[in-house]
Amino acid sequence: MKTNLIAVVTACILAGCNPGATTENHSEPAAPAPHGPQPLAAIDPATLPVVEATLGIAPLAAPPTNRHAPAKVVVRIEVKEETREIADGVRYTFWTFGGSVPGPMIRVRRGDYVELHLQNHPNNTMPHNIDLHAVTGPGGGATSTFTAPGHQTQFSFRALNEGTYIYHCATAPVGMHVANGMYGLIVVEPEEGLPPVDKEYYVVQGDFYTPGEYRAHGDQAFDMNRAIREDPSYVVFNGRDGALVGNNALTANVGQKVRLFVGNGGPNLVSSFHVIGEIFDHVYSEGASEATTNVQTTLIPAGGSAIVDFQVEIPGTYILVDHSIFRAFNKGALGMIRVTGADDRIVYSGREVDEAYLGAAGPAATAAAEGATGDSPEARARRGEATFLGVCATCHQRDARGLPNLFPPLASSDYLNADKTRAIRTVLAGLSGPITVNGTQFNGAMPAFSNLTDHEIADALTHVRSHFGNHGDAVTDAEVAAVRADIARAAAPAAGHP
Numbered sequence: 409m410k411t412n413l414i415a416v417v418t419a420c421i422l423a424g425c426n427p428g429a430t431t432e433n434h435s436e437p438a439a440p441a442p443h444g445p446q447p448l449a450a451i452d453p454a455t456l457p458v459v460e461a462t463l464g465i466a467p468l469a470a471p472p473t474n475r476h477a478p479a480k481v482v483v484r485i486e487v488k489e490e491t492r493e494i495a496d497g498v499r500y501t502f503w504t505f506g507g508s509v510p511g512p513m514i515r516v517r518r519g520d521y522v523e524l525h526l527q528n529h530p531n532n533t534m535p536h537n538i539d540l541h542a543v544t545g546p547g548g549g550a551t552s553t554f555t556a557p558g559h560q561t562q563f564s565f566r567a568l569n570e571g572t573y574i575y576h577c578a579t580a581p582v583g584m585h586v587a588n589g590m591y592g593l594i595v596v597e598p599e600e601g602l603p604p605v606d607k608e609y610y611v612v613q614g615d616f617y618t619p620g621e622y623r624a625h626g627d628q629a630f631d632m633n634r635a636i637r638e639d640p641s642y643v644v645f646n647g648r649d650g651a652l653v654g655n656n657a658l659t660a661n662v663g664q665k666v667r668l669f670v671g672n673g674g675p676n677l678v679s680s681f682h683v684i685g686e687i688f689d690h691v692y693s694e695g696a697s698e699a700t701t702n703v704q705t706t707l708i709p710a711g712g713s714a715i716v717d718f719q720v721e722i723p724g725t726y727i728l729v730d731h732s733i734f735r736a737f738n739k740g741a742l743g744m745i746r747v748t749g750a751d752d753r754i755v756y757s758g759r760e761v762d763e764a765y766l767g768a769a770g771p772a773a774t775a776a777a778e779g780a781t782g783d784s785p786e787a788r789a790r791r792g793e794a795t796f797l798g799v800c801a802t803c804h805q806r807d808a809r810g811l812p813n814l815f816p817p818l819a820s821s822d823y824l825n826a827d828k829t830r831a832i833r834t835v836l837a838g839l840s841g842p843i844t845v846n847g848t849q850f851n852g853a854m855p856a857f858s859n860l861t862d863h864e865i866a867d868a869l870t871h872v873r874s875h876f877g878n879h880g881d882a883v884t885d886a887e888v889a890a891v892r893a894d895i896a897r898a899a900a901p902a903a904g905h906p
Contacts, residue, residue: 445518445568445569445570448518448519448566448568449519451478451519451521451566453480453521453564456478456479456480456521457479457480458479458480458482459475459479459480459481459482460481460482460484461481461482461483461484461514461515461516462515463483463485463506463512463513463514464512464513464515464610465506465508465512465513466508466509466510466513466610466611466612466646466647466651467609467610467611467646467651467652467656467658468609468610469513469515469595469608469609469610469667469669470512470513470514470515470595470610471515472515472597472601472602473515473516473517473520473597473601474601475517476599478517478519478520478521479517479520479521480520480521480522480523481516481520481521481522481523482523482525483514483522483523483524483525484525484527485505485506485511485512485524485525485526485527485538486505486506486507486527486528486529487503487504487505487526487527487528487529487532487536487555487577487590488504488506488507488529488532489501489502489503489504489529489531489532489533489534490502490504490507491627493648494616494618494628494642494644494647494648494649495622495623495642495648495649495650495740496623496649496650496842497623497625497626498618498620498623498624498625498626498628498649499626499627499628500616500618500627500628500629501588501629501630502588502589502647503532503534503536503577503585503588503589503590504589504590505538505575505577505590505591505592506592508647509589509591509612509614509646509647509648510589510591510592510593510610510612510614510646510647510671510673511575511590511591511592512592513592513593513594513595513610513669514575514592514593514594514595515594515595515597516567516594516595516596516597517567517596517597517599517601518567518568518569518570518596518597518598518599519566519567519599520566520567520596521564521565521566521567522564522565522566522567523562523564524538524540524549524553524562524563524564524565525560525561525562526538526553526555526560526561526562527555527559527560528555528556528557528558528559528560529557529558530557530558531557532557533557534557534579534585535554535555535556535557535579536555536577536579536585536590537549537550537551537553537554537555537561537577537578537579538550538553538575538576538577538578539575539576539577539578540565540573540575540594541573541574541575541594541711542567542569542571542573542575542594542596543565544565544566544568544569545565547578548575548578549563549565550578550579554579567596569596570596570597570598570599570697571595571596571692571695571696571697572593572594572595572596572669572671572692572695572713572714572715573593573594573595573596573695573713574591574592574593574594574671574672574673574711574712574713575591575592575593575594576590576591576592576673576711577590577591581632582675583635583675584630584632584635586673586674586675587614587615587616587617587630587635587674587675588630589614589616589647589673590673591612591614591671591673591674592612592671592673593610593612593669593671593713595669598697602667602715605664605665605666605667605717606660606661606664606665606666607658607659607660607664607665607666607667608666608667608668608669609658609666609667609668609669610668610669611645611646611652611668611669611670611671611728611743612645612646612647612670612671612672612673613643613644613645613670613671613672613673613677613679613681613708613730613741614643614644614647614672614673614674614675615640615642615643615674615675615676615677616640616641616642616643616644617630617631617632617634617635617639617640617641618630618631618634618641618642619631619634620641621641622641622642622649622738622739622740623649623849623851624641628641635675635676638676638677640676640677640739641739642739642740643677643730643735643739643740643741644739644740644741645728645740645741645742645743646743649740650740651743652728652742652743652744653742653743653744654744657725657743657744657745657746658728658743658744658745658746659745659746659747659748660720660745660746660747660748661720661747661748661749662720662721662722662723662747662748662749662750662752663719663720663721663749664719664720665689665717665718665719666717666718666719666720666745667715667716667717668715668716668717669713669715670708670713670714670715670716671708671712671713672708672709672710672711672712672713673710673711674710674711675710676710677710677730677732677735678707678708678709678710679707679708679730679732679741680705680706680707680730680731680732681705681706681707681708681714681716681728681729681730681731682704682705682706682728682729682730682731683716683718683726683727683728683729683745684726684727684728684729685722685724685726685727686718686720686726687702687703687704687718688702688703688704688706688716688717688718689701689702689717689718689719690703690715690716690717691703691706691714691715691716692714692715692716693706693707693714694708694709694712694713694714695712695713695714695715703716705731720745720747721752721755721756722747722751722752722755722756723747723748723749723750723751724746724747725744725745725746725747726744726745726746726747727742727743727744728742728743728744728745729741729742729743737814738813785870785874785881785882788866788867788870788871788882788883789867789870789871789874789875789882790871791867791871792864792866792867792868792869792870792871792872793871795860795864795865795867795868795871796868796871796872799857799860799868800818800868800872803815803854804816804817804818807819807876808872808875808876813850814850814852815850815852816843816845816846816848816850817845817846818872818876818878819876819877819878820846820876820877820878821845821846821878822845822846823843823844823845823846824845824872824873824878824880825873825878825879825880828869828873828880828881828883828887829887829891831869831873831883832865832869832883832887832888832891833891833894833895834854835856835857835860835865835868835869836856836857836858836865836888836891836892836895837856837858837895838853838854838855838856838857839853839854840852840853840854858892858895862885862886862888862889862892863885865883865888866882866883866884866885866887866888867883869883870882870883
């Protein structure tokens with residue numbers, strides 16, 4: 409009896425139970441939850457409805473599929489080798505899918521059967537193919553689409569996984585084909601579709617390699633050695649410096665929800681994608697299904713993607729950048745979203761204080777202003793030095809020589825000395841766009857300083873125009889007042905009946 413009891417207890421310990429447990433109460437451990445996408449129902453492609461894909465041409469996204477069942481989706485893409493501007497006055501030969509960089513955005517639904525036709529224009533010089541990261545199969549389709557000029561190929565695949573995926577050319581040398589602009593996005597919607605938003609846009613970053621530096625004029629070729637060194641002359645959105653600025657800026661209205669499908673064609677750099685003045689409500693990192701919330705900046709690897717969305721609450725211009733920030737302001741990775749609508753001063757007040765703060769320059773400015781009375785050119789120049797040190801020197805530097813490629817010099821400036829009225833207008837109204845100073849082009853933005861009094865502007869310009877190698881005459885309060893009035897008249901609405 410004692411032997412039997414010991415045997416029972418030992419068996420229970422080895423079984424991970426207690427002596428009081430019974431076989432009726434013992435339960436099997438729960439099966440692990442399944443991972444990955446749920447299996448798709450089998451299809452017969454011959455019985456599916458046929459849909460010609462509506463492609464998105466950047467910056468416009470392809471429209472939602474708005475379907476609740478699989479279809480056979482036919483996608484046709486023509487490869488074109490074209491020479492066009494990569495920046496103002498700079499021409500480059502792009503290799504493109506569909507005649508654009510990025511190539512057209514493809515949008516299908518999970519479970520769709522996709523028939524892809526790749527056509528290589530007969531005027532092209534190179535064979536090309538296509539590797540879609542959404543494809544399960546050798547080469548992502550590249551092994552089935554090697555296409556010589558004047559030929560076309562076709563293959564089909566089933567969209568097994570939802571997500572946002574890069575596609576690119578994978579013909580050797582692969583890096584060269586990608587670096588010349590051969591990439592785009594294919595979005596595979598979940599079967600229930602993506603949550604609705606008000607605006608959808610399509611943006612892809614790429615790095616380009618030319619012998620000339622950023623914005624060096626003329627025809628530029630691909631520079632293989634520079635690409636191997638990963639030293640791009642351009643890092644841009646949608647294939648061109650300035651593709652998303654000025655009249656090409658994206659748009660939205662206050663209260664709207666905006667979704668950006670963002671890709672990174674590479675071929676080399678990782679993007680630190682950020683919208684200045686916004687916080688991403690949701691980020692689907694690397695184009696995946698699960699979202700992260702309240703994100704400031706998201707990494708997008710070369711050959712990767714992300715979906716970001718956010719609601720815009722305040723009107724104004726929001727800047728898209730690669731937050732590896734020199735790429736934005738010195739290589740072109742900059743775009744804009746213009747938002748219109750009503751202000752909300754609780755969410756964002758705007759400027760509340762604008763007054764001089766001289767810091768360490770205070771003693772010098774005070775000394776400059778002391779004893780500077782009267783309206784003689786000397787007295788004006790001395791008072792103007794205080795304004796120059798407190799306002800102008802921040803960008804143009806205390807020696808007025810500016811900063812190369814950023815802020816033009818005021819010292820010995822042909823631009824400043826050539827037209828006194830233009831100089832006054834620049835201070836009052838600001839200035840943006842390309843200008844040439846002493847033979848060097850600058851392309852930036854100077855804010856308006858209309859908050860300064862006529863007296864302060866006149867004195868500051870008198871100081872600059874009579875110092876730093878300049879030999880201009882004095883500027884008077886009346887001259888500043890006249891230009892200010894002209895600006896106000898030009899801004900006023902026209903009189904008369906609507």
